[in-house]
Amino acid sequence: MKSKEPTLKYIAEELNISTTTVSKALKGYKDVNAKTREKVIELAKLLNYTPNSFAVNFRTNESKIIGLIIPEVVHYFFSSVINGIIAEAEKQDYLVIILQSNESKDMEKKQVELLMSKRVDGIIISLSNESNNDEHLETILQKEIPFVLIDKISKLINCSKVIIDDRKAGFDAVNHLISVGCKKIAHIRGPVNPQNAIDRFMGYKAALEKNNIPFDKSLVYTCENVSFDEGYNFAKKIVEDHPDVDGIFAITDLVAFGVLTYLNEKNIKIPEQIAVIGFSNWFMSEVISPKLSTIEQPGFKMGSESFLLLKEEIESMKKENKRLSKIVTLETKLIIRESTKK
Amino acid sequence: MKSKEPTLKYIAEELNISTTTVSKALKGYKDVNAKTREKVIELAKLLNYTPNSFAVNFRTNESKIIGLIIPEVVHYFFSSVINGIIAEAEKQDYLVIILQSNESKDMEKKQVELLMSKRVDGIIISLSNESNNDEHLETILQKEIPFVLIDKISKLINCSKVIIDDRKAGFDAVNHLISVGCKKIAHIRGPVNPQNAIDRFMGYKAALEKNNIPFDKSLVYTCENVSFDEGYNFAKKIVEDHPDVDGIFAITDLVAFGVLTYLNEKNIKIPEQIAVIGFSNWFMSEVISPKLSTIEQPGFKMGSESFLLLKEEIESMKKENKRLSKIVTLETKLIIRESTKK
DNA sequence: TTGTATGCGTTATCAC
DNA sequence: GTGATAACGCATACAA
Numbered sequence: 001m002k003s004k005e006p007t008l009k010y011i012a013e014e015l016n017i018s019t020t021t022v023s024k025a026l027k028g029y030k031d032v033n034a035k036t037r038e039k040v041i042e043l044a045k046l047l048n049y050t051p052n053s054f055a056v057n058f059r060t061n062e063s064k065i066i067g068l069i070i071p072e073v074v075h076y077f078f079s080s081v082i083n084g085i086i087a088e089a090e091k092q093d094y095l096v097i098i099l100q101s102n103e104s105k106d107m108e109k110k111q112v113e114l115l116m117s118k119r120v121d122g123i124i125i126s127l128s129n130e131s132n133n134d135e136h137l138e139t140i141l142q143k144e145i146p147f148v149l150i151d152k153i154s155k156l157i158n159c160s161k162v163i164i165d166d167r168k169a170g171f172d173a174v175n176h177l178i179s180v181g182c183k184k185i186a187h188i189r190g191p192v193n194p195q196n197a198i199d200r201f202m203g204y205k206a207a208l209e210k211n212n213i214p215f216d217k218s219l220v221y222t223c224e225n226v227s228f229d230e231g232y233n234f235a236k237k238i239v240e241d242h243p244d245v246d247g248i249f250a251i252t253d254l255v256a257f258g259v260l261t262y263l264n265e266k267n268i269k270i271p272e273q274i275a276v277i278g279f280s281n282w283f284m285s286e287v288i289s290p291k292l293s294t295i296e297q298p299g300f301k302m303g304s305e306s307f308l309l310l311k312e313e314i315e316s317m318k319k320e321n322k323r324l325s326k327i328v329t330l331e332t333k334l335i336i337r338e339s340t341k342k
Numbered sequence: 343m344k345s346k347e348p349t350l351k352y353i354a355e356e357l358n359i360s361t362t363t364v365s366k367a368l369k370g371y372k373d374v375n376a377k378t379r380e381k382v383i384e385l386a387k388l389l390n391y392t393p394n395s396f397a398v399n400f401r402t403n404e405s406k407i408i409g410l411i412i413p414e415v416v417h418y419f420f421s422s423v424i425n426g427i428i429a430e431a432e433k434q435d436y437l438v439i440i441l442q443s444n445e446s447k448d449m450e451k452k453q454v455e456l457l458m459s460k461r462v463d464g465i466i467i468s469l470s471n472e473s474n475n476d477e478h479l480e481t482i483l484q485k486e487i488p489f490v491l492i493d494k495i496s497k498l499i500n501c502s503k504v505i506i507d508d509r510k511a512g513f514d515a516v517n518h519l520i521s522v523g524c525k526k527i528a529h530i531r532g533p534v535n536p537q538n539a540i541d542r543f544m545g546y547k548a549a550l551e552k553n554n555i556p557f558d559k560s561l562v563y564t565c566e567n568v569s570f571d572e573g574y575n576f577a578k579k580i581v582e583d584h585p586d587v588d589g590i591f592a593i594t595d596l597v598a599f600g601v602l603t604y605l606n607e608k609n610i611k612i613p614e615q616i617a618v619i620g621f622s623n624w625f626m627s628e629v630i631s632p633k634l635s636t637i638e639q640p641g642f643k644m645g646s647e648s649f650l651l652l653k654e655e656i657e658s659m660k661k662e663n664k665r666l667s668k669i670v671t672l673e674t675k676l677i678i679r680e681s682t683k684k
Numbered sequence: 685t686t687g688t689a690t691g692c693g694t695t696a697t698c699a700c
Numbered sequence: 701g702t703g704a705t706a707a708c709g710c711a712t713a714c715a716a
Contacts, residue, residue: 007708007709007710008709008710008711009709009710017686017687018686018687018688019687019709019710019711020686020687020688020711020712021685021686021687023710023711023712024685024686024711024712027711031685031686032685032686033685033686036685036686050459051709051710052461052708052709052710053459053460053461054396054399054400054403054405054461054708054709055400055692055708055709055710055711056709056710056711057396057399057400058396058397058399058400058692058693058694058708058709058710059691059692059709059710059711059712060692060710060711061396061692063396065407065439065460073421073424073425073428074418074421074422074425074625075421076416079415079416079417079421080416082415082440083415083416083442086415086440086441086442087442090441090453090456095439095441095456095460096439096440097407097437097438097439097440098424098428098438098439098440099428099432099437100425100428100429111432114432114437117392117395118395118406118407118437119394119395119396228625228629257626257629261629264631283416283570284599284626284629284630287570287599287603287626287630288626288629288630288631289606289630289631349692349693349694350693350694350695351693351694359702359703360702360703360704361693361694361695361703362695362696362702362703362704362705363701363702363703365694365695365696366695366701366702369695373701373702374701374702375701375702378701378702393693393694394692394693394694396692396693396694397692397693397694397695397708398693398694398695400692400693400694400708400709400710401693401694401695401696401707401708402694402695402708403708
């Protein structure tokens with residue numbers, strides 16, 4: 001079968017012209033006689049000709065494929081990001097290879113190497129919790145491969161980025177808790193390393209400070225996996241350690257679900273006794289009981305935006321060998337639901 | 343930069359040997375002098391040589407990339423499937439391009455063409471709701487491209503498949519409802535076309551029949567989008583149309599969440615007044631209140647299994663030009679939680 | 685307007 | 701054990 005596939009050469013022979021002319025005719029060059037062009041196009045259509053993309057890649061040194069590395073696929077926010085990226089990429093005639101780092105720097109490193117060896121036209125990464133300005137990321141820059149970081153970024157890497165203002169969003173969340181009367185607010189934060197966990201934590205502190213509530217580090221609990229179970233267990237700990245806590249800001253909705261579940265089990269009234277706010281606005285936030293207040297984080301938009309940035313950079317690198325290193329910050333929004341409506 | 347990348351030719355020139363020998367040495371052929379091999383390998387490592395995969399693809403006519411088309415990315419079951427596929431693929435040195443059909447046959451068709459024109463080594467599809475034995479799928483078979491269907495299949499296409507026994511699983515779900523005392527069971531089914539919706543519905547009917555409960559088609563409600571909202575609205579309708587319904591079998595957990603939400607709002611006791619069972623065992627099933635009984639559908643395993651099937655078929659097609667058309671059926675499991683514990 | 689010639693980097697055949 | 705040579709299909713600089 002595959003041997004039967006039509007090539008430029010075959011079309012040329014059939015029509016007794018050169019492959020050059022065939023190639024030009026099919027690519028719409030104007031230095032081709034109208035009649036010739038017509039004949040070529042007709043035969044190409046008849047034969048169902050499509051250029052051999054292996055040959056095209058090889059010749060043009062482009063694959064029209066980009067690589068994406070994210071920490072987790074089965075995850076509301078990240079899968080929304082994926083969705084945004086592949087949707088926008090498809091519009092622009094690009095395909096997307098997806099890899100999952102499992103929050104491991106080593107995996108991420110291998111995957112970066114894999115993508116580079118496959119010669120993708122560009123790479124988008126949402127960093128693993130363990131990653132910073134590591135060698136494998138520097139390599140992407142050195143090799144002059146278009147590169148965009150999304151959501152989980154490192155400030156130390158100088159490349160294009162699509163982010164939200166996590167500090168402001170964290171501030172908004174906690175400020176809201178305070179505005180509904182919370183006086184003693186615990187924070188279940190993300191792991192120590194990732195920038196977004198740091199920034200949300202900074203937002204938490206800033207909101208306390210602005211409202212003259214002293215910061216108490218014993219009220220800060222640090223997730224390792226940012227999981228439902230951690231939310232559940234930390235909620236238990238919070239209630240035991242600090243019976244007078246009246247508000248909890250969780251790093252992400254999944255963790256907040258764990259919190260809600262524990263509090264519900266213990267018949268602790270939400271929000272009357274403890275108000276809870278999450279982060280990201282997962283679909284289930286509106287379904288769970290009580291409905292969870294949270295911060296809207298536009299995953300799909302961040303995805304599509306990051307592809308657009310990458311595409312821009314691909315063009316720019318091709319034309320002027322110049323990296324753009326543009327930073328796009330998307331808006332977040334406070335979403336108030338039952339879990340904080342005192 | 344890219345011009346500086348080392349090639350076989352460059353290594354050969356540096357060492358004053360032929361590219362042939364360099365190639366053989368690096369690929370571990372044994373008809374190469376040990377010393378020569380060593381020199382080559384050493385220099386290759388020093389130069390950080392990696393074969394130009396565009397050239398390799400072109401020469402070998404293989405990309406080591408497969409394509410995956412699924413209806414939706416932001417979806418617990420499908421994202422688990424994706425996860426299983428990319429994990430297994432990566433182990434075996436394959437990469438995965440992911441496309442989303444949005445349940446549209448037209449999109450799916452375009453995407454199939456796109457993947458074929460990109461010359462992926464194989465294609466895995468979970469069919470859109472609109473797809474059957476359509477032309478674009480037949481084309482894959484005709485073009486002798488390795489092909490596996492997963493979960494959402496068509497019986498009319500003769501290719502490898504990874505599925506569960508939806509009929510049996512549907513039967514188990516409804517039989518369980520009956521075993522806890524339900525006498526009048528409604529079914530919120532999936533759309534008319536997809537095989538899995540049909541089979542689960544058949545299972546529903548079979549369970550009724552086996553237990554001598556007459557089938558009443560007014561108790562069957564048909565989703566178009568298999569959404570939370572449909573679950574919510576159909577629950578309302580069920581309660582209004584048939585106040586004496588005491589059990590509901592929903593095509594998928596998401597729909598069941600809608601049902602639970604409506605029943606909770608109306609203070610209808612679950613499971614005392616109405617027992618509810620879903621399908622797929624989404625993560626949130628255990629988190630929501632009441633915890634949802636459901637059928638475990640092993641998404642990750644189905645994904646990894648489907649890649650293995652595809653790989654087998656890739657090998658088989660290469661060696662003997664023979665399609666395997668093997669069907670793998672994975673086990674489901676009834677999971678009993680609060681929503682059916684009378 | 686058309687065609688000739690060349691090269692992209694790798695692999696495979698075959699002669700030495 | 702080694703190397704010359706061809707071939708994969710396409711795109712382009714240049715000649716005619």
